[in-house]
Amino acid sequence: MKLFYRLIVIVLLFISVCVNAQTRSVKTLESNWKFINEEVAAAKKPETNTTNWETVSVPHDWAIFGPFDKEIDAQKVKVQQDMDDEARMRTGRTGALPHIGVGWYRKTFTLPEFKAGKKALLVFDGAMSDAHVFVNGKKVGNHPYGYAYFYFDISDYLKDGENLLAVRLENLPSSSRWYPGAGIYRKVQIIVKDEVDFQQWGTFITTPFISEEVAKVNIKSEINGENIKVITEIEDANGKMVASKTSGEKFGKLVEQNIAVPNPILWTIEKPYLYTANQKLYVGDELKDVQTTRFGIRSVVYERGKGLMLNGKITKFKGVCLHHDLGPLGAAVNKAALKRQLTILKDMGCNAIRSSHNMPSHEQLELCDEMGFLFLAESFDEWAKAKVKNGYNRWFNDWAETDVVNLVRATRNHPCIVMWSSGNEVPDQWGNEGVKRAKWLQDIFHREDPTRPVTVGMDQVANVMKSGFGAIMDIPGLNYRLPLYGEAYERFPQGFILGSETASTVSSRGIYKFPVQEFKQKEYDDFQSSSYDLEACRWSNVPDEDFVWQDDYDWVIGEFVWTGFDYLGEPTPYNEAWPSRSSYFGICDLAGLPKDRFYLYRSRWNTEDETLHILPHWNWEGREGETTPVFVYTNYNSAELFVNGVSQGIQTKTKDLSKQHRYRLMWMDVKYEPGTVKVVAFDDTGKPAAEKEIHTAGKPHHLELSADCETISADGKDLSYVTVSVVDKDGNLCPNADNQLSFNVSGAGSFKAVCNGDATSLELFHLPTMKAFSGKLVVTVQAGEEAEEIELEVKSKGLKTAKMLIQTQE
Ligand code: GAL
Numbered sequence: 001m002k003l004f005y006r007l008i009v010i011v012l013l014f015i016s017v018c019v020n021a022q023t024r025s026v027k028t029l030e031s032n033w034k035f036i037n038e039e040v041a042a043a044k045k046p047e048t049n050t051t052n053w054e055t056v057s058v059p060h061d062w063a064i065f066g067p068f069d070k071e072i073d074a075q076k077v078k079v080q081q082d083m084d085d086e087a088r089m090r091t092g093r094t095g096a097l098p099h100i101g102v103g104w105y106r107k108t109f110t111l112p113e114f115k116a117g118k119k120a121l122l123v124f125d126g127a128m129s130d131a132h133v134f135v136n137g138k139k140v141g142n143h144p145y146g147y148a149y150f151y152f153d154i155s156d157y158l159k160d161g162e163n164l165l166a167v168r169l170e171n172l173p174s175s176s177r178w179y180p181g182a183g184i185y186r187k188v189q190i191i192v193k194d195e196v197d198f199q200q201w202g203t204f205i206t207t208p209f210i211s212e213e214v215a216k217v218n219i220k221s222e223i224n225g226e227n228i229k230v231i232t233e234i235e236d237a238n239g240k241m242v243a244s245k246t247s248g249e250k251f252g253k254l255v256e257q258n259i260a261v262p263n264p265i266l267w268t269i270e271k272p273y274l275y276t277a278n279q280k281l282y283v284g285d286e287l288k289d290v291q292t293t294r295f296g297i298r299s300v301v302y303e304r305g306k307g308l309m310l311n312g313k314i315t316k317f318k319g320v321c322l323h324h325d326l327g328p329l330g331a332a333v334n335k336a337a338l339k340r341q342l343t344i345l346k347d348m349g350c351n352a353i354r355s356s357h358n359m360p361s362h363e364q365l366e367l368c369d370e371m372g373f374l375f376l377a378e379s380f381d382e383w384a385k386a387k388v389k390n391g392y393n394r395w396f397n398d399w400a401e402t403d404v405v406n407l408v409r410a411t412r413n414h415p416c417i418v419m420w421s422s423g424n425e426v427p428d429q430w431g432n433e434g435v436k437r438a439k440w441l442q443d444i445f446h447r448e449d450p451t452r453p454v455t456v457g458m459d460q461v462a463n464v465m466k467s468g469f470g471a472i473m474d475i476p477g478l479n480y481r482l483p484l485y486g487e488a489y490e491r492f493p494q495g496f497i498l499g500s501e502t503a504s505t506v507s508s509r510g511i512y513k514f515p516v517q518e519f520k521q522k523e524y525d526d527f528q529s530s531s532y533d534l535e536a537c538r539w540s541n542v543p544d545e546d547f548v549w550q551d552d553y554d555w556v557i558g559e560f561v562w563t564g565f566d567y568l569g570e571p572t573p574y575n576e577a578w579p580s581r582s583s584y585f586g587i588c589d590l591a592g593l594p595k596d597r598f599y600l601y602r603s604r605w606n607t608e609d610e611t612l613h614i615l616p617h618w619n620w621e622g623r624e625g626e627t628t629p630v631f632v633y634t635n636y637n638s639a640e641l642f643v644n645g646v647s648q649g650i651q652t653k654t655k656d657l658s659k660q661h662r663y664r665l666m667w668m669d670v671k672y673e674p675g676t677v678k679v680v681a682f683d684d685t686g687k688p689a690a691e692k693e694i695h696t697a698g699k700p701h702h703l704e705l706s707a708d709c710e711t712i713s714a715d716g717k718d719l720s721y722v723t724v725s726v727v728d729k730d731g732n733l734c735p736n737a738d739n740q741l742s743f744n745v746s747g748a749g750s751f752k753a754v755c756n757g758d759a760t761s762l763e764l765f766h767l768p769t770m771k772a773f774s775g776k777l778v779v780t781v782q783a784g785e786e787a788e789e790i791e792l793e794v795k796s797k798g799l800k801t802a803k804m805l806i807q808t809q810e
Helices: 002-023 335-348 362-371 396-411 432-448 461-467 482-491 543-552 596-605 659-663
Strands: 024-028 033-037 054-056 075-077 088-090 101-110 118-124 131-135 138-143 150-153 162-171 188-194 197-210 214-224 228-235 241-246 249-251 254-262 275-283 286-295 300-303 307-310 317-322 352-355 374-378 417-424 454-458 475-479 497-503 556-562 612-615 630-634 638-643 646-652 665-667 676-682 688-695 702-707 711-713 719-727 740-747 749-755 769-771 776-783 789-796 799-809
Touching (some): 002 286, 024 286, 118 131, 138 150, 197 275, 197 396, 214 228, 228 254, 307 556, 317 374, 335 596, 352 362, 352 556, 362 396, 396 432, 417 475, 432 454, 454 497, 482 497, 482 543, 543 556, 596 659, 630 638, 630 676, 638 665, 702 789, 740 776
Parallel strands (some): 317 352, 374 417, 417 454
Antiparallel strands (some): 101 162, 197 214, 300 307, 630 665, 638 646, 702 719, 719 776, 740 749, 740 769
16 A cells, blocks of 8 residues: 555656656756865866766865864964954964865766757856856856855757766965855756746745735746746645736836735744745746745834834844854755754744855755744955955955845845845945945845845944944944944934844853953963853953843844854964864854853743753862852842752842843852752742752763754755763763763764864864763764664763664655
């Protein structure tokens, strides 16, 4: 019987492929690419013998496999944004991974569906960087910006039978301020369709009128061809057709349809409801092209003094900035890895992402649409004036317009996007030319999308107040510079301020330093930063300082914290200290494990669930009798702390002392003695409402494994992230454990990577062994293509081997 159903499914699939084949086919070029780097660096042509080339899958990042090397892209620079007084050697600024140089990719493919009257588009979601693309030995074109989406019409380059695609990429030294990755790190597709077609990225869906009874869905579709007819059907999330329209008004190449959707269900953060527009393009009765576009019905309006009104409701940004790397996976995009990040952030109560400082992946936008995140889609870290010698400044004049147009056109139907950013801390904030550039870019965004506002993350606030730069922006975004918020609000005309980048607090997971006090740019001998969350940079601050502005002034419309996760490169404050090679800014570490700060944001942002978190850990051998402050991050206003049953008093959040006292409960005079720390939190009537304990751990005894997903898809791509904790005999985390662990994955999957979140570790992510850091690390296991079991085995000398089963399913 099962076989019978399978046969039916196969027949149906075959039919749908055939129907599709009449109109358009989309082929994703994933497996069996050939790759080589450096050795053929001098070669400018793709016709190289590939016997020594590696076989890889795309998305691919050639540099993430290391090794780390202090010399790679060491940049001697005076960084204006970091308020450097002189040029300094920055090691690890771009992650100390071998991303510099030339890489060649080759891929053979056949396109039997391509014939007379058809066209073939080769679409890249991103290639790092300076892509030169060849088909069958002929150059098709190039696109320099590594974060841009671009495509070429390759119809004239194709032949019958086997075709050869070759791509040359090159990363120069001093071209980035963080790890950019290297290679074809996002997906590549070939779309074959009729010459009469929906223009690539040419459809724009907006929802200009919304009421309970009806929403007006406006669809503008650019079409190549004459005498055409467009039929659009709108389906709800269950696939039920709720409205449709045949043709519409024609304006040159544009067909415009207004479709009434009855009783619309809105896209919200809590319930991100999605509709689909299925469009068919005909000439006479002949179907020429089909296109499916997902969208949401929602209204995005910004009001003076209030900020974003999402569907008429004030919605403050509780956002984080994210670089594009996925820690141990590097820049190679993986949807499961992105989903895990967003799942962690959702639990924290985060509602918004800023793709700093470049175009986001389509996969990330799809997930934000589905999971209910607002999105600030950024474009550039540089305009015409350089931050790094070989940065985007080399391309700005010739390419900025194309890159912005592609960004907007390729992504504007995502309901999650509620704002564009044309730049981050661009040095063009200085000088009149920069004011003109700001206006020029914003006008391009407006031309391509009149529905969303544009911001720039500005750090030269005093200057942009004078020059007019800040007044031009739809949304004035301030990076840090809290003391200037008030003046900027007064002087700018917009009527609100966005914290486009906030905090930049630094900490290392599970590391605490004494005495406990606020520091700027503090460095320690072990190249770690303290998790008491009181350390920031010269230009930045601790979270509570932002909270005060966010809470006390309605015209502060939210914040994007730098950053949600640690990223490769920019190891401030250890820019000159080897082996620091990744950031300390993350709310979560590079492995995705929450640092203490996660709970501080959660206690404020997640208004549904209880947060009650104690820090530091309680293993301080040698500190007996010494002052060891205890902090509690909680949504409750007050709590009592006990050490070995002895009360340390009640603390209540208050505005009267420091900014920290308003958001954290702090017992500053606790003397360390091993045992149990317990906190009892009180509700607003003073009744005990929740409690939590931590214990001094004994010796490492065994390993505990826990997976974020115990069942994953057998699609060859899905991932399970398994956290490994070194615990004592009673299951308490050993917070100082650094045991060397090794991993073996068998069955229907493979070992993908491992990461412990230590910014100074030079152990390689793709080798199946690593030390625990602060008692933990995370192993990433990848599904194969069989629906079976995967077994992960974790070994460590002196500890019992631990095992975990992960199921893969079709
Ligand atoms: C900002 C910058 C970010 C990052 C951050 C570190 O000025 O926009 O890219 O460098 O500082 O604090």
